Amino acid sequence: MPDYLLTxxxxxxxLHAPPSKSAAHRALICAALSGEPCRVSPVSRxxxxxxxxxxxxxxxxxxxxxxxxxxxxxxxxxxxxALLNCIESGSTLRFLLPVAAALGIPATFTGEGRxxxxxxxxxxxxxxxxxxxxxxxxxxxxxxxxxTGGQYLLPGNVSSxxxxxxxFALPLLPEGGEILLDSPLQSxxxxxxxxxxxxxxxxxxxxxxxGWRVPRGQAYSSGDRTVEADWSNAAFWLCAGAIGGxxxxxxLSPHSVxxxxxxxxxxxxxxxxxxxxxxxxxxxxAPLHGCRVDAGPIPDLxxxxxxxxxxxxxxxxIYNAARLRIKESDRLATVSALLRSLGGxxxxxxxxxxxxxxxxxxxxVDGANDHRIVMAAAVAGMFSDGPVTVTGVEAVGxxxxxxFADYQKxxxxxxxxxx
Numbered sequence: 001m002p003d004y005l006l007t008x009x010x011x012x013x014x015l016h017a018p019p020s021k022s023a024a025h026r027a028l029i030c031a032a033l034s035g036e037p038c039r040v041s042p043v044s045r046x047x048x049x050x051x052x053x054x055x056x057x058x059x060x061x062x063x064x065x066x067x068x069x070x071x072x073x074x075x076x077x078x079x080x081x082a083l084l085n086c087i088e089s090g091s092t093l094r095f096l097l098p099v100a101a102a103l104g105i106p107a108t109f110t111g112e113g114r115x116x117x118x119x120x121x122x123x124x125x126x127x128x129x130x131x132x133x134x135x136x137x138x139x140x141x142x143x144x145x146x147x148t149g150g151q152y153l154l155p156g157n158v159s160s161x162x163x164x165x166x167x168f169a170l171p172l173l174p175e176g177g178e179i180l181l182d183s184p185l186q187s188x189x190x191x192x193x194x195x196x197x198x199x200x201x202x203x204x205x206x207x208x209x210x211g212w213r214v215p216r217g218q219a220y221s222s223g224d225r226t227v228e229a230d231w232s233n234a235a236f237w238l239c240a241g242a243i244g245g246x247x248x249x250x251x252l253s254p255h256s257v258x259x260x261x262x263x264x265x266x267x268x269x270x271x272x273x274x275x276x277x278x279x280x281x282x283x284x285x286a287p288l289h290g291c292r293v294d295a296g297p298i299p300d301l302x303x304x305x306x307x308x309x310x311x312x313x314x315x316x317x318i319y320n321a322a323r324l325r326i327k328e329s330d331r332l333a334t335v336s337a338l339l340r341s342l343g344g345x346x347x348x349x350x351x352x353x354x355x356x357x358x359x360x361x362x363x364x365v366d367g368a369n370d371h372r373i374v375m376a377a378a379v380a381g382m383f384s385d386g387p388v389t390v391t392g393v394e395a396v397g398x399x400x401x402x403x404f405a406d407y408q409k410x411x412x413x414x415x416x417x418x419x
Contacts, residue, residue: 002416003391004404006381011245011410014280015237017229017252018406019044019068021399022190025052025091026197027225029099029168031072032061034201036222041069043227047398051089055096058082059105081106081142088113088328088398093139094120094161098169101132101147110140113369118326123162126152149175149216156185157296158323164194167212171203176216178208186296186323189259196257200225228253232300233375233400234281235263237410239308240379241283242272247410250280262298266305269293270312288312290357295321299331302353303376306335310344311383312357322351328398329370338365338377342384362386371398378403382412389417 019042027040029052043049053070057063060077063070084100084107086093093111097120100107116139124134130150135142147169154162163179170177185191195205195212202221206213229251241247254261254276264274264281269291273284290312295302302318309316324331336348343361347354365377367390374395381388396403404414 003389004393004414005417006378006388006390006412006414008384008386009382009411009413011237011240011247011382011412013410014248014250015406015409017234017249018400018402019227020230020232020258021046021048022091022193022230022232022258023197024049024227025095026164026194027227028052028056028070029095030197030201030220031070031225032056032063032075033099033168033172034072034220034222035075037073038222039069039071039224040227043068043070044401046401047087048089048091051085051087051092052096055084055086055092058084059096059100059103059107077103078105078107081108083107084109086111086115088115090115090118091161094123094159095165095168097123098127098147098165099172101127101143101145102169102172104146106142106144108140108142114328115139119158122154122158123165126154147173149173149177151178151180153180153182155183156181157183160185160187160190163191167191167194167198167205167214170214171198171218171220174216176214176218178211178213180208180211187259187299189257189297192257228256228258231256231258231260231263233403235260235301236304236375236379237406238263238267238281238283239304240382240410242267242270242274242286242288243308243311243379244285244383245410246282246284248280248282252281259297260301263301266293266301267308270308288357290314290316290355292317292319294319295324299324299327300372303331303335303338303372304379306339306346306353306355307376307380309355310339310357310360310380314357316355316357317352318355319352321353327370329368329373331370331373334366334368334370334373335376337368338373338380341365342380342388360384362388364389364391367392367395369395371395371400375400375403378407378412
């Protein structure tokens with residue numbers, strides 16, 4: 001795919017928010033583990049969804065893909081060695097690694113891009129203590145043995161996906177198990193999404209003072225599953241409206257447990273105008289001012305929040321952000337590079353960014369093979385004082401393949417520059 005040249009444009013209009021990638025991962029896994037016919041919809045045709053469906057199919061789940069739905073017909077879990085390619089999806093790897101071990105599937109896990117470098121050591125160590133061997137400390141690796149129940153001890157400040165993966169796996173074990181945290185939980189909203197998916201699949205999870213207990217003798221129930229709209233990707237348009245336009249997003253649940261629903265409160269703290277009704281959310285241009293933002297609960301929002309900070313008056317500090325360094329890119333470095341390449345002023349520290357507002361200018365942004373960096377750069381291009389070139393725009397296919405089509409619907413303009 002070529003690079004894109006973006007010209008300034010004030011976003012205006014209405015979109016239906018895309019389906020949640022996070023919710024879809026969880027719905028697909030729960031549907032597959034029921035082993036019964038059911039339907040999951042809507043599901044986007046993104047690379048991360050392809051990764052989860054590809055791994056489930058290789059594990060033995062049977063389904064067909066319709067235009068915006070996945071229809072499951074049953075499962076016969078693999079007894080022969082299975083090759084499970086997670087592509088670049090961290091959720092696919094961390095959710096299905098303990099599930100494959102719980103099902104006793106002899107599996108080799110592979111991945112692409114930065115995925116083999118993203119940490120799973122803490123999860124792997126706990127799995128080793130519960131009956132599973134790894135052929136290597138780094139992907140590709142092959143599992144042997146079968147996961148056993150009992151007590152799992154995890155840090156709460158590394159990846160909530162470790163917790164979610166074990167929560168999916170423990171109901172498959174005859175003895176159940178417990179997950180205990182030895183440090184405060186970050187990204188609690190993502191764990192709550194997993195718990196909500198499990199409840200909808202008939203799985204009972206008991207909350208403990210510092211973790212969760214999954215009682216023995218449970219099974220995933222069947223039933224169709226509806227995937228809610230995505231606050232994470234909607235945030236790009238909501239921030240665009242707050243910076244300098246008027247954007248309305250429909251389909252977003254005000255009662256969602258998605259942690260990234262916090263974007264509304266963050267926009268308000270910047271001084272943005274936010275209105276909600278039963279059908280949607282609207283943001284409008286208003287004078288913005290810098291503030292402090294805790295990245296811990298909402299790491300995926302930081303690229304676009306940083307762009308919003310660049311167009312606000314004064315200083316913004318984004319703190320508690322060390323985990324951004326182990327995403328699809330080192331997002332503290334790539335967000336800083338994005339802003340600097342467009343004339344912004346940002347100081348990068350090991351676990352935080354300090355951004356000086358005042359606007360952005362013409363320039364070229366390296367998309368860093370990171371969907372959220374590309375999308376944040378596209379929002380920046382709407383309000384810069386001249387054209388912005390964004391490289392590697394194909395990265396949006398990871399989570400939001402229709403991003404640039406929706407960009408156009410809101411009045412954005414882009415043109416290929418070669419490639």
